[in-house]
Amino acid sequence: MKAEAWIFASCTIFLVLVTPAYWLVTDASDHGGDWTGTSALVMTTLLTLMVTIYLGFHANKMDPRPEDRKDAEIADGAGELGFFPPYSWWPLWTAMALGTVVFGVAAAAWWLGIIGIVLGALALVGWIYEYYRGEHAH
Template identity: 85%
Template sequence: MKAEAWIFAACTIFLVLVTPAYWLITDGSEHGGDWTGTSALVMTTLLTLMVTVYLGFHAKKMDARPEDRKDAEISDGAGELGFFPPYSWWPLWTALTLGTCVAGVAAGAWWLFIIGGVLGAIALCGWIYEYYRGVHAH
């Protein structure tokens, strides 16, 4: 995870340099720079710093992965990479019911929001319990 920590550290350094520059460049009014963009850049800087610290902290505790070692061979990374789920229709139904809920709120039709919420609960349960029944059951 050292490589990932260095990537996020580079992003953090970049944002630390860009944020005050953005504040100074957008200083077009008498009240200072653009508060919206500057606050977004500050929050982005803090988030990348948080990820950098997390990855750096855990990289010290973990054994080196093949990606982190300079003497590693390609065959060191061979083997099972993890579980990758097969195709699923449940994300489509969940997204459609969320769209129905949003359309109901936007149009002021609360009955449509309720229908979308009920169908969304069914779709979400189907998505969560997808691997407990059927062809892909564990």
Template identity: 75%
Template sequence: MKVEAKIFGACTVFFGLVAPAYWFVTSAGEHGGDWTGTSALTMTALLTLMVTFYLGFHAQKMEPRPEDRLDAEIADGAGELGFFPPYSWWPLWAALTLGTIVYGLAIAAWWLAIIGVALGAVATCGLVYEFYRGEHAH
């Protein structure tokens, strides 16, 4: 994780330098600085700083992964990497219900948004409990 912390640290430095430069360049106009872009760049710098501290903190507490060691062999990274779920239709239904909710709110059709929320609850339950029943049950 040390490599990832260094990458995010470099991004933090970059965004920390770009934010005041962006404000300076945009403030040369007659309307003053572009506060929207400046605040977005500043928040991006702060968010990458937060990720840098998180990764750096955990990198100190854990033993180095094979990716972090210079003397590691390819075989050191062999083995199970984790559980990756098979195909699923539930994310499609969750996205469609979210689209229904947003569309209902956009056209002020509250009845459509309420139907979307009800169907979204079903889609969320199906997504969460997918591995408790059916073909992929554990």
């Protein structure tokens, strides 16, 4: 995790240098620099700084992973990597319900938005509980 901390630290340093430069370059008028871009860069800088600090603290407290050690073998990284779910139709239905809600809002058809919200709630419940019943039940 030290490598990830250094990557985010370099991004933070880059953004600390770029943000004031952006403010000065966009200062074309007497009204000040571009508030939108500058505030977005400031928030991005703070977010990368937050990730840098988090990774830096945890990198010092953790044992090095096999990919972090120079003397590691390929077999050191073997083992279970996690649970990878099989195919699922629920993301499709959830996305279609969200599309219905968005179309209902864009077309000012409140009734279509309500239908989309109800269908989206059903699809989301189906997606969450898909491993408790049916073919993939545990």
